Amino acid sequence: MTLRRLTTHLGLGLALGCLAFVIFGPLLNLALWAFAEQWFYPHRLPTAWGFDFWARVFRPRAGAWSSLYNTLAIALAAVALAMALAVPAGYALARLALPGRHAIMLLFLLPQAFPNLPIFVNIAAIFHQLGLAGTYTGVVLVHALPGLVYAVWIATAAFAAVDRSLEEAARNLGASPLRTFRDVTLPQALPGLLAASIFVFLDSIDEFTGTFFVGAPEITTLPLLMFNASMGGNYQVAAITALILLIPSVGFMLVIERFLKADVLSRIGR
Amino acid sequence: MTTSSSWAATLPAPPRPRIGLGLILVLPALAAIVLLYALPLVRSLLGALHDGDGFTLANVSRAATLYGRDMVFSIGVSLGSLALIAAVSIAIAGYLTLGATPWAVRALRWLYRWPLFIPFVVAGQLSRSFLSTNGMMNTALVESGLMAAESAQSFLDWRGLILTFAWKQIPFVTLLLAGAMAAVDTSHSEAARNLGAGRLRCLFQIVLPQAAPTLWVGLILSLVAMLSVLSVPMMLLSGNPTMMTAMMAHRITYYGDYGVANALGLFSYALTAVSAWVYLRLTLARETRR
Numbered sequence: 001m002t003l004r005r006l007t008t009h010l011g012l013g014l015a016l017g018c019l020a021f022v023i024f025g026p027l028l029n030l031a032l033w034a035f036a037e038q039w040f041y042p043h044r045l046p047t048a049w050g051f052d053f054w055a056r057v058f059r060p061r062a063g064a065w066s067s068l069y070n071t072l073a074i075a076l077a078a079v080a081l082a083m084a085l086a087v088p089a090g091y092a093l094a095r096l097a098l099p100g101r102h103a104i105m106l107l108f109l110l111p112q113a114f115p116n117l118p119i120f121v122n123i124a125a126i127f128h129q130l131g132l133a134g135t136y137t138g139v140v141l142v143h144a145l146p147g148l149v150y151a152v153w154i155a156t157a158a159f160a161a162v163d164r165s166l167e168e169a170a171r172n173l174g175a176s177p178l179r180t181f182r183d184v185t186l187p188q189a190l191p192g193l194l195a196a197s198i199f200v201f202l203d204s205i206d207e208f209t210g211t212f213f214v215g216a217p218e219i220t221t222l223p224l225l226m227f228n229a230s231m232g233g234n235y236q237v238a239a240i241t242a243l244i245l246l247i248p249s250v251g252f253m254l255v256i257e258r259f260l261k262a263d264v265l266s267r268i269g270r
Numbered sequence: 271m272t273t274s275s276s277w278a279a280t281l282p283a284p285p286r287p288r289i290g291l292g293l294i295l296v297l298p299a300l301a302a303i304v305l306l307y308a309l310p311l312v313r314s315l316l317g318a319l320h321d322g323d324g325f326t327l328a329n330v331s332r333a334a335t336l337y338g339r340d341m342v343f344s345i346g347v348s349l350g351s352l353a354l355i356a357a358v359s360i361a362i363a364g365y366l367t368l369g370a371t372p373w374a375v376r377a378l379r380w381l382y383r384w385p386l387f388i389p390f391v392v393a394g395q396l397s398r399s400f401l402s403t404n405g406m407m408n409t410a411l412v413e414s415g416l417m418a419a420e421s422a423q424s425f426l427d428w429r430g431l432i433l434t435f436a437w438k439q440i441p442f443v444t445l446l447l448a449g450a451m452a453a454v455d456t457s458h459s460e461a462a463r464n465l466g467a468g469r470l471r472c473l474f475q476i477v478l479p480q481a482a483p484t485l486w487v488g489l490i491l492s493l494v495a496m497l498s499v500l501s502v503p504m505m506l507l508s509g510n511p512t513m514m515t516a517m518m519a520h521r522i523t524y525y526g527d528y529g530v531a532n533a534l535g536l537f538s539y540a541l542t543a544v545s546a547w548v549y550l551r552l553t554l555a556r557e558t559r560r
Contacts, residue, residue, distance in 0.1 A: 012374040026396035089299035096292035115497040118535025122310035206389030223391040243373040249387040
């Protein structure tokens with residue numbers, strides 16, 4: 001190998017190494033804090049390791065179990081609500097003739113096109129008047145809103161990707177529209193719809209701002225718990241909660257290719 | 271022989287377009303958007319510009335007086351982050367498209383996506399422990415001899431904010447940009463290489479101009495994300511100045527002053543609208559130049 005090629009490879013390796021440090025360094029730091037029992041300056045690594053803080057986090061009255069339960073229950077409810085609204089809307093936008101279709105799709109884009117903090121603030125005020133603040137219903141509604149945007153767009157793309165000729169063949173053989181939808185269209189759109197559900201689920205699990213305004217202090221979710229622990233200076237608890245939050249996100253990233261196929265992705269936005 | 275009219279009458283009626291069904295199916299989702307988004311949006315605008323009596327700019331002027339520094343800070347941090355995001359995304363996407371070393375391209379493609387699925391709350395916590403005076407960043411620099419131990423400083427200020435926002439948003443923008451660059455016809459850069467252009471020149475003069483609209487879209491979406499995040503400014507910064515989102519939350523939580531908080535919200539809308547307008551002007555200029 002010539003010297004020039006060697007130096008090129010060395011330089012590339014160094015650059016990639018720096019990038020890996022920038023990306024994985026903070027994550028490694030988080031893992032260290034999660035398993036550290038004692039870590040004070042100027043030690044480079046924790047002086048005592050252990051699961052002590054894990055036990056503290058998951059003590060019955062520490063609040064982590066209820067936060068975990070709240071987070072999962074709210075996320076599942078938000079997914080159910082968002083998909084119940086998005087599947088019919090996606091089918092209508094993809095298959096049926098709608099007047100003002102572009103205007104409607106644009107309307108479904110707006111919640112993601114502008115900063116949503118003022119929206120959450122005012123939703124909280126409105127919910128306060130309606131008595132929905134601090135209730136599960138209120139929080140689920142707030143979580144379902146950003147998810148609805150993704151859900152409608154991906155559902156539209158998923159239904160548009162279904163082969164029309166198969167539907168027409170089913171209708172030709174005498175199936176009713178509802179039966180065609182149930183037995184032909186829906187199974188083919190299912191991977192895309194599942195991907196949309198996962199997006200909404202992850203979005204809801206990670207939602208902090210909405211829960212901060214609508215749910216606190218009655219309802220605590222994992223992000224709120226992590227935030228409180230971090231602001232209180234308890235880095236171990238914050239790191240443990242952060243790790244729990246990371247598991248679904250990273251897990252999804254590793255399996256995303258199975259659900260979001262290229263032909264569905266290419267239709268988002270049409 | 272039948273007349274044409276009676277023959278036409280025997281044909282089945284053409285199917286009526288099923289507009290009614292479509293509207294019914296879309297209606298629940300539309301209603302949700304209207305109730306959960308349009309209504310609070312209107313309330314936010316009214317709260318900012320409307321008093322009990324009528325149209326007023328009092329809230330806006332009070333917000334500017336109280337939080338003027340934070341507004342400037344937010345703009346500065348946003349612009350700084352966008353510049354960093356653009357630079358690094360162009361570098362990574364450019365290398366993925368034009369890189370000549372296969373193993374490096376594969377490694378980079380696997381590597382850059384990791385922060386994409388990490389939520390902002392967790393990113394805030396990551397930064398808090400990584401960028402502090404005794405955090406891993408300073409420790410690594412000191413251990414590797416690149417810095418003296420006394421010059422370790424805490425990055426938990428505007429620099430930490432810019433770094434955190436960039437860390438989180440670069441994979442997203444790179445993903446969009448790499449897709450757009452891959453869609454650019456390779457014959458263009460091949461022709462340029464044939465004429466002697468280096469790869470860097472190909473990137474900036476051939477590939478990037480054609481992929482630029484996607485870059486702008488990614489940057490605007492990143493701006494919207496940065497103006498929506500509450501957790502990161504609250505976790506990284508203490509006191510003033512800080513991002514508008516933290517100030518809005520502060521105003522609501524401690525004063526219950528929705529007027530000024532909504533005026534701050536109006537300002538963040540204006541910032542987004544300005545950047546969208548800049549994007550539209552740029553794309554329009556491109557179209558008319560052709």
